[in-house]
Amino acid sequence: MPDETRFQRVLFVLRRDWQLYLMLAPTVIWLLLFLYKPMYGLQIAFKDYSIFRGIAASPWVGLEHFHTLFGSDQFVRAVKNTVIISAFSLLFGFPVPILLALMFNEILHKTFKKTAQTIVYLPHFISSVIIAGIVITAFSPSVGIINYLISWLGFEPIYFLTKPEWFRPIFIGTGIWQEAGFSSIVYLAAIAGVSPTLYESAVVDGASRWQMMWKITLPSIMTTIIIMLIIRIGNLLEVSFEMIILLYQPATFETADVVNTWIYRQGLQGGQYDLAAAAGLFNAVVAFVLVIAANSLSKRYSRTSLW
Amino acid sequence: MSGVILDKVVKRYGAVEVVHAIDLTVEPQEFVVLVGPSGCGKSTTLRMIAGLEEISDGTVEIDGRVVNRVAPKDRDVAMVFQNYALYPHLNVADNIAFGLRIRRTPKAEVLASIEEVAGILGLTEYLDRRPADLSGGQRQRVAMGRAIVRHPKVFLFDEPLSNLDAKLRTQMRAEIKRLHKRLGVTSVYVTHDQVEAMTLADRIVVMQDGHIEQIGTPMDLFLNPVNTFVAGFIGSPPMNQIEAIVEGGADAPRATFAGQSIALPKLDELSSRVGEKVTIGIRPEHAKIEPAGADAISVELDLVETLGSEALLHTTLAGNPFIIKAETGGDVEHLNQVTQFWAGPETIKVFDGKTGRAFGHPATSYQGGS
Structure with missing residues (x-):
């Protein structure tokens, strides 16, 4: 209809597909209430905020909190730790679910496959508090199995969780143990989508299982891998906050204190909401830039992107 | 090789x-x-x-x-x-x-x-x-x-x-x-x-x-x-199949169905089948609309499907669908008047009414896999 206004067109589409929009409504409401409405509070990063004055009445202070942040050795250390822990988690943690999925795909014995999958999925369903308890117990200098083995081999027990140099490997290893199995489900689903005739064709061409894995399975799930990598990069600075809180102690702050734990201590424990909001905003902006960059790189080099 | x-x-x-x-x-x-x-x-x-x-x-x-x-x-x-x-x-x-x-x-x-x-x-x-x-x-x-x-x-x-x-x-x-x-x-x-x-x-x-x-x-x-099965699978459209009763002797075998009769090929096996049920097969290409003559079979025309130089006449014979493939000669009007067809005995296939096996089949063909 040539003389139809834009508003009339929108109204027509809304009327025609109202069931679809109704189904979409809960998600939109959730996004607005829990992700967009709180953004109003972001302004306290630029204000001298007081809970008694409220957000609107608190005076503006410009970038003062950001100057304070970057002048603080503790915050700079937290950023450095965040980047190091995230980078190593990505480096060691990201490939493990892919390898697990490839290995599960090669297991032909159904019972063995199901048992192995259940065992590696299980830690994901255990509360972080219990996982932390298991880790603390396992590395305990008095009753831990690791130190028992070390003593059995004739060495002195190590106080792992009080030594800064051991915190990162323990934390990253725990993360892999807890999540790698469950994360492999995405890749297994992608592998299930690979056409079986590709393998049959390769078998007739003379490919071995190993060649099929590298030349068919892996390239076929590359789109999924790249999308997961972009999402992972977007969450790069979101280091598992509660696990660090559960595992770290002042003796290991040097390597364990990350931006989120720093925000928690300053904001909730120290009552410096404005400074914590500035740190949180910094975290979010960096994450946003990382996602945009990863997506653009992926689009340019692999024809795969989130948007 | x-x-x-x-x-x-x-x-x-x-x-x-x-x-x-x-x-x-x-x-x-x-x-x-x-x-x-x-x-x-x-x-x-x-x-x-x-x-x-x-x-x-x-x-x-x-x-x-x-x-x-x-x-x-x-x-x-x-x-x-x-x-x-x-x-x-x-x-x-x-x-x-x-x-x-x-x-x-x-x-x-x-x-x-x-x-x-x-x-x-x-x-x-x-x-x-x-x-x-x-x-x-x-x-x-x-x-x-x-x-x-x-x-x-x-x-x-x-x-x-x-x-x-x-x-x-x-x-x-x-x-x-x-x-x-x-x-x-x-x-x-x-x-x-x-x-x-x-x-x-x-x-x-x-x-x-x-x-x-x-x-x-x-x-x-x-x-x-x-x-x-093969008769019905090979050919497009497939061979028409009509259930009929064998009549006449070895010299002049005929098949009757729904009050009509058609001459069958002279096959030795048919002489002992008089009075028995058979399936006769006529390819759509072998059903001629002219010259009809005395041995013509009456059909009821349902519709004419024009393919260009040829047309498929969808008819009903003894309550079953029967397809005739006819030349159009550039005009389909005359095909709308079709009420009967004719088929030479040499083009008609006769199958056992119970087993579906063809009578008088050349020995060169494979007779099943088991």
């Missing part, structure tokens, strides 16, 4: 037998088409030849060697799949070269082979494209390129044209035929489309429920179907 021999080949899945002791000899350089309805065992048979399915019993021989325990890669066969089986992450050149690279063929040889095959199949300008950027016909050509690049002893085709539209299918059919003429490689082709079978095959193998019903040249199957 290599042939393929299937000797009493059986396929079982657990306790269920899906292919029942079939025998088949594919001569070197021959193009054999396995045809039949879904679930008849044709693809399973092809996959057993390829080595993608275990053979439960019997033997498969390729080039004089029993290959039951030989891995697919060592059978020297190449297979073209229904959904092309192209690697989406590789371009056309790499897809064609996949099999050669797996076998560690020297680089120069691989490049020369890609060039040669691309030339044969008209793919030279598409070598850098990925499968997603190709049309259905081009993808099918790449799939064939992958097969021919290895110079195998036997080509196996598993419904390769099923995913193409009608026009492209006709085009590709001709290309496959041309390719077979050029390369002369023994080929086994599976399809459920009898037109594909008729146009491509040197010999057709008609299968049903895991049995071979008949093996023969396309014309042999068309003119001398061994039973009512």
Whole structure:
């Protein structure tokens, strides 16, 4: 209809597909209430905020909190730790679910496959508090199995969780143990989508299982891998906050204190909401830039992107 | 050149037998088409030849060697799949070269082979494209390129044209035929489309429920179907089948149905069947609307389907559909007046009313697989 206004067109589409929009409504409401409405509070990063004055009445202070942040050795250390822990988690943690999925795909014995999958999925369903308890117990200098083995081999027990140099490997290893199995489900689903005739064709061409894995399975799930990598990069600075809180102690702050734990201590424990909001905003902006960059790189080099 | 021999080949899945002791000899350089309805065992048979399915019993021989325990890669066969089986992450050149690279063929040889095959199949300008950027016909050509690049002893085709539209299918059919003429490689082709079978095959193998019903040249199957199943499967439209009673003696046998009568061919077997039920088969092409004469059979015309130079007259005879294929002569008006047809006794096939087996069938055709 040539003389139809834009508003009339929108109204027509809304009327025609109202069931679809109704189904979409809960998600939109959730996004607005829990992700967009709180953004109003972001302004306290630029204000001298007081809970008694409220957000609107608190005076503006410009970038003062950001100057304070970057002048603080503790915050700079937290950023450095965040980047190091995230980078190593990505480096060691990201490939493990892919390898697990490839290995599960090669297991032909159904019972063995199901048992192995259940065992590696299980830690994901255990509360972080219990996982932390298991880790603390396992590395305990008095009753831990690791130190028992070390003593059995004739060495002195190590106080792992009080030594800064051991915190990162323990934390990253725990993360892999807890999540790698469950994360492999995405890749297994992608592998299930690979056409079986590709393998049959390769078998007739003379490919071995190993060649099929590298030349068919892996390239076929590359789109999924790249999308997961972009999402992972977007969450790069979101280091598992509660696990660090559960595992770290002042003796290991040097390597364990990350931006989120720093925000928690300053904001909730120290009552410096404005400074914590500035740190949180910094975290979010960096994450946003990382996602945009990863997506653009992926689009340019692999024809795969989130948007 | 290599042939393929299937000797009493059986396929079982657990306790269920899906292919029942079939025998088949594919001569070197021959193009054999396995045809039949879904679930008849044709693809399973092809996959057993390829080595993608275990053979439960019997033997498969390729080039004089029993290959039951030989891995697919060592059978020297190449297979073209229904959904092309192209690697989406590789371009056309790499897809064609996949099999050669797996076998560690020297680089120069691989490049020369890609060039040669691309030339044969008209793919030279598409070598850098990925499968997603190709049309259905081009993808099918790449799939064939992958097969021919290895110079195998036997080509196996598993419904390769099923995913193409009608026009492209006709085009590709001709290309496959041309390719077979050029390369002369023994080929086994599976399809459920009898037109594909008729146009491509040197010999057709008609299968049903895991049995071979008949093996023969396309014309042999068309003119001398061994039973009512083959008669109904081969030909487009298929042979009309009417239940009737045999009358008259060996000299002048006739079939009566719904108060009408038609002369049958003089077959020795009919002399002892007087009064018994038979099925008579008349091809739509053999039912003539003129000259009708005294032996004409009355029909009720339902509709006329115009195909151009020909038309299909959908009629009803004794309560059953009966199709007549007639020349239009550029005008279909006169066909709307058709009320009867005539068929020469020599064109009529007579089948046993109980078993469906053809009477007076030439002994040259295969009489079932079990």
